[in-house]
Amino acid sequence: MPDTQVLVNDFLNKLKKRKIEGSQATARQTAELLRSVISQQRVPYTNQAGALIDAVKAVGEQLIAANPVELAVGNIVRRVLHIIREEDLSLTTAAIGGLNLSAVSDDENDDDRDGDSTLSAAAVAAAARSTLRPPSLQTLLEDTPVSAAVPQTSSSGGDSEGKTADKSSRSRKLKHDVIEAVNELIQDIVTCHEQIAEQAVEHIHQNEVILTLGSSRTVLEFLFAAKEKKRSFRVFVAEGAPRYQGHLLAKELVARGLQTTLITDSAVFAMISRVNMVIVGAHAVMANGGVIAPVGMNLVALAAQKHAVPFVVLAGSHKLCPLYPHNPEVLLNELRSPSELLDFGEFSDCMDFGSGSGSPLLHVVNPAFDYVPPKLVSLFITDTGGHNPSYMYRLIADYYSADDLVVQRRATAGN
């Protein structure tokens, strides 16, 4: 326990001080942290899923509060919660399947039953999932927490001996399955670039001109994959002030042999009439299909819409956030240091606080993110394929549970 606490505090510090760059690194580290929290969590015999969920929620709440703008943290917390619920559900349906089998032949001993339950778990889970999953009116109206309800109902038949042996093996299995699934999640996060880059050839033809802003590793791998398949195209990179990450991307593209032209952000409207496609990365994708992207992206999206140039956003599935944005320019934005625009002390000679009302005459605004509304986006390319912005809300059902949208420990009885 103290081990995980130290790890959690360490990670919280890094998040608060904005030391981790990029949503992929954040997502991976969050998943690894939650994995260690889960593996070190002691689970009781009954309701292990509930205990795991509470533990993850407790840590998750702190992580989200540390950096509310980094949506990938919340996404991964919710993904892990969904994994716990899913694994618990599949184990329960397997147990029900096993209990049904044992009701048929009572003389079989525990080992066989366990073997049967593991063998038939997949099939029974798949069959039973369709009956147990869809919300019936009763469960919707009763508002019982699923994690508390499920293990109890399965204990209503069968003898207690088999039950305890079943439960202990199930508790080991639950943690084991959850950790396996979290490992798969980490694997997905790490390899999302490859799966997106595989689709590059479908979208880039010969002699194309592509525009991008700032620097995104997904975009770099995407373009490089197209180049590997011998498509010849040119890239305009807008530098993306005031972080100037476009310089980095231009250098990498040139190192890999692509014709690159670096332009200033002010020249985007001037050059976009000669561009065939705009391909950009995103910081986060919201449930309505809106995109939180590095600052300047809305400008590019508006210019692309005016010139009827397709605006393609590349995003790994860990960036899909199940929340709908409200006033995202202010609430999901961060203002960075004004020293990136004006040097400290540069204007100290003409700022006289003694005159007038004493309030500063000079105010510098340096937002970090921009919001692109879904109607400006032509296509999302994720590791599961290409999607319309209006479809993104359906993907949420694959990755997240409805109960986890607000990550908060319930203070009421029922834990």
Add this chain to the structure above:
Amino acid sequence: MQYDDKSRVQKLKKRSVVKPTEARNRVELFRHLPQYEHGTQLPVLQSKFFQLDTLHPAVYKVGLQYLSGDICGGNARCIAMLQAFQEAIRDYSTPPAKTLSRDLTAKISSYVSFLIDCRPLSVSMGNAIRFLKSQIAKIPISLSESEAKATLHSDIERFINEKIILADRVIVKHAVTKIRDGDVLLTYGSSSAVEMILQHAHELGKQFRVVIVDSRPKHEGKLLLRRLVRKGLSCTYTHINAISYIMHEVTRVFLGASSVLSNGTVYSRVGTACVAMVAYGFHIPVLVCCEAYKFHERVQLDSICSNELGDPDSISKVPGREDINHLDGWDKSENLQLLNLIYDATPSDYVSLIITDYGMIPPTSVPVIVREYGRGQLWI
């Protein structure tokens, strides 16, 4: 002048004083425009200051000021050029067996080609040169040389006064009626007309805030910011990527222009089109302030067919941020080009109103002004 035609470029190079070297890593789309290496000619020309006798020293000085970027902005360049021409005309004497008008016109043309070599002409300068040449052509042969020179001197004086200085005052008078108390005004870069409007409105006691949007590589907004903060206006400073964030608070957008073309397109500092587009998207009125002498009968649809290319090295380096040095040695790799556009063309649909010394007109009325008040009657 087609810079993608090799034979013509060779001929031009032989005649020119400045001897520019062509840039490596030229951007393909802009092969029809001159792309020269910057920074190499200035020391050479400075050393030759007292040796050139084909050029009047005042013109030479102005050329060097253009080359180094000391004088920048349509009005400032035009006034500097005309004042240099005034001095040149004052020191001019007709050689025997030549008429004043023809010889002087030829001399002015040679000065102009030198200035073009230093930095391509702006539209304001082009219109002023056309005016001057037409005035020289109109001088009756009966006039003596001193009288002719005096006429020309006063014509130039009148042009500067009426077309630029008084025109600016009229524009300011019109524009301050569009500023109400509680307004948040956004401006881009540094335009002399807009600066005068803001200062005058502040002197009249109107309560408003100013948002100054700036961009790379010139950071002209910083100069405007300094002057306005000194005068006591409350300003917000940001960069062009953040305009979607700041545009929520803005009530009016004031922009300057290098020229307004006959199809209503506003030809102005690069980035103006982005600002106008976002303002139009937020349903905020865009007011362009431009003196009428800058109107031109040419038409342009995009920013590529006609533009000016600046120094690409100013993009690879970021002043004050030494950690951004990824592009050191960029000219060695043949795959990388840096593009430093100076101007861009804003479509007329984004512009709500153009404030000129002839009044406040919609963009569609610009060809009317060019036709009625263009060549024929020069004085109001």
